[in-house]
Amino acid sequence: IKVIREQIVMIDPGLDVGKVPVFSDLVSLQYVRPEVGGEILFGNSDLPGYDAIDPADPDSYLNRATDDFVDLTVEKVGSRFPGFPDASITSSYAGCYDVTPDWNPVISATPLAGLVVAAGFSGHGFKIAPAVGRLVGDLVVDGHSSDPRIPATDFRWSRFAEADPLTTPYPYVGAGQMR
Ligand SMILES: Cc1cc2nc3c(=O)[nH]c(=O)nc-3n(C[C@H](O)[C@H](O)[C@H](O)COP(=O)(O)OP(=O)(O)OC[C@H]3O[C@@H](n4cnc5c(N)ncnc54)[C@H](O)[C@@H]3O)c2cc1C
Incomplete structure (x- = not known):
């Protein structure tokens, strides 16, 4: 970050x-x-x-x-x-x-058992806060997302090491990083 x-x-x-x-x-x-x-x-x-x-x-x-x-x-x-x-x-x-490298947060379990990270909101943490709270709660309690609209894989920490950044399917070329 x-x-x-x-x-x-x-x-x-x-x-x-x-x-x-x-x-x-x-x-x-x-x-x-x-x-x-x-x-x-x-x-x-x-x-x-x-x-x-x-x-x-x-x-x-x-x-x-x-x-x-x-x-x-x-x-x-x-x-x-x-x-x-x-x-x-x-x-x-x-x-x-x-x-973060893809301007989206990490909301993820980590290799350290019991440690869940929610960080790197890249300037848009407020507007997605309701979904963040839901996902963090799910990861802490169940270890996976209970809401198909909030896929935990999108925000997994390992995406950077896997060279699989989270980007929008609907980019607007003029918007630079605000996609
Ligand atoms: C100028 C500006 C404008 C923004 N505008 C928007 C916007 O229009 N829309 C939008 O969606 N987002 C916006 N954001 C982004 C949004 O503010 C952040 O994404 C969001 O606040 C991040 O939440 P957070 O909980 O990750 O971190 P934070 O809100 O930073 O919370 C972290 C907390 O941890 C505390 N803390 C730090 N270290 C320690 C420690 N060692 N021990 C205990 N506590 C500690 C801090 O005091 C803080 O309260 C803006 C950010 C800025 C800076």
Whole structure:
């Protein structure tokens, strides 16, 4: 698992835009979602391949966006949402993604009896959390998945050694690693 910084910029749209949907823009490679208080959260989806990751130190990293990233935000949000002439940036933060070679988690028993690993969520651990909880519980209690919609083989640790990464059958070429 490699560690990579993910930067987030908060934007005040400068006008009442009502309910903002969660929006993944796979052309500009950005995502936005509403935040409590009427701000819009901007995130970057233009991520490097695993081999190109320049690892961050999870114990010591810049926990806000860099000036370059703020400039990128202005460019991307400004071109996708031209109707916000009075938008302003209110704050930013950064956290760390724990990235595996196929950008999918390991949820797996291990050669060490009784040790089940759930790690390497590669920046999408929240959205799949219900299925993760189910699979972890099944692996701990029964040693196998009880739900055919959550195949344990997809997330097995050994897939990397077997050169059998977990990839989507429906890739979108423009989306880089956000597949
Ligand atoms: C900026 C950013 C934006 C993200 N946006 C999204 C998103 O939009 N959608 C999405 O699905 N996912 C998103 N993610 C990813 C999501 O946050 C993670 O995938 C998810 O939180 C991982 O869960 P986890 O339980 O594996 O790890 P964590 O949530 O990191 O939990 C690990 C816990 O272990 C604790 N811990 C660490 N070491 C020890 C120790 N030695 N002893 C005891 N406790 C310890 C830590 O304090 C922590 O509470 C984002 C992540 C970041 C950084």
